[in-house]
Amino acid sequence: MGLISNSWQKKTLSDFIYFKNGKKRPSITGDIPVYGGNGILDYTSESNLENAVIIGRVGAYAGSVYYESKKLWVSDNAIAAKAKDSSNIAFIYYLLKNLRLSERQIGTGQPLLTQNILNNIEVYLPSLEEQCKIAEILTTLDARIFENKKINHHLVELARSFWQERFSSKQPNGKLGDIIELFDSKRVPLSANQREKMDKTYPYYGATSLMDYVDDYLFDGTYLLLGEDGTVIDKEGYPILQYVWGKFWVNNHAHIMVGKNGFTVESLFVLLKNTCVSSIVTGAVQLKINQANLKSVDVYIPQKEELDNFNSTIEPIFDQLRNLYDEIKSLTTLRDALLPKLMSGEISVAD
16 A cells, blocks of 8 residues: 555545435436446436435345436445545546455355445545545546546547448448458457456457457457347347457457448448348347358448548548547546555555
8 A cells, every 4th residue: 555644544435425225216208327337227307316326235236336426316236325425426437447346245155235234344534635635636637538438439439420421321332341350260269267367468259249468469450249149139129339449369259250342341331330130039048149140131232433532531430539539548548557655655645
């Protein structure tokens, strides 16, 4: 832990935080977020709190931590944390994230985090002035990360709209198999135990997201990942996609592909963002998109000139997207490095 300043006082969380279990969420829809153990679950028209930290209470997400500065509803699988007296709620959010609460849960079959566990955790608490300065540093980084993510979302939607404007009225004239090259045979799954022993250098992707980091890579370049089993489509029936680049590893739950016959990875990504694939999904309990069904999807394949023009149109969009994502990664690394040092007093806010 670094040196704790004399101004930091030893406290239990119950000294400056009030914990309260959430309640069953109302069924009325609205624009107020409903938080559970894994973040926003839904939206409602009612709230039971405002400006609070949300902590996952039960199951796989026990110990996860979120913060909402506006009105919200905390559901019954989460615990709400509010600041007592004059403590800074944003500081409390970062403090709780730094405590790795998921490691403090009890139970094996159904992990559980209780108010009693939380109340009795001991920490060193800086003055309110220092709390505010620490929170300001970290919230500034998080605000930039959030803004970049929002811009990237809009960039994807912009590229998607360009495809819709140009090609949505066209009838399918080919199969997806005509324009994709698959690299599934190169996939190698790694168990959690294997990954635990590795240096965290290269991204390790699963069906829907980045899962971990490992000490080696299988691919080097720009690729498109499409969920093969598990969560393979969204609510509207569109495929779960990951646009990835650089050196990385992929497990055996995502198809790995690039475009061919004039399609770049980017134009393939945009095409699939506009292609409903619910009809090719198999399996009742474990949803799956197999290679044969994937290749059989009917798609519109533009003529060479119009495809080249489309590729030129979206190329700068994806250049900006990659730049912003790389900045997100750098800012996230910086924030995660600063968090424990600021919370332990190893780095003073003056630095």
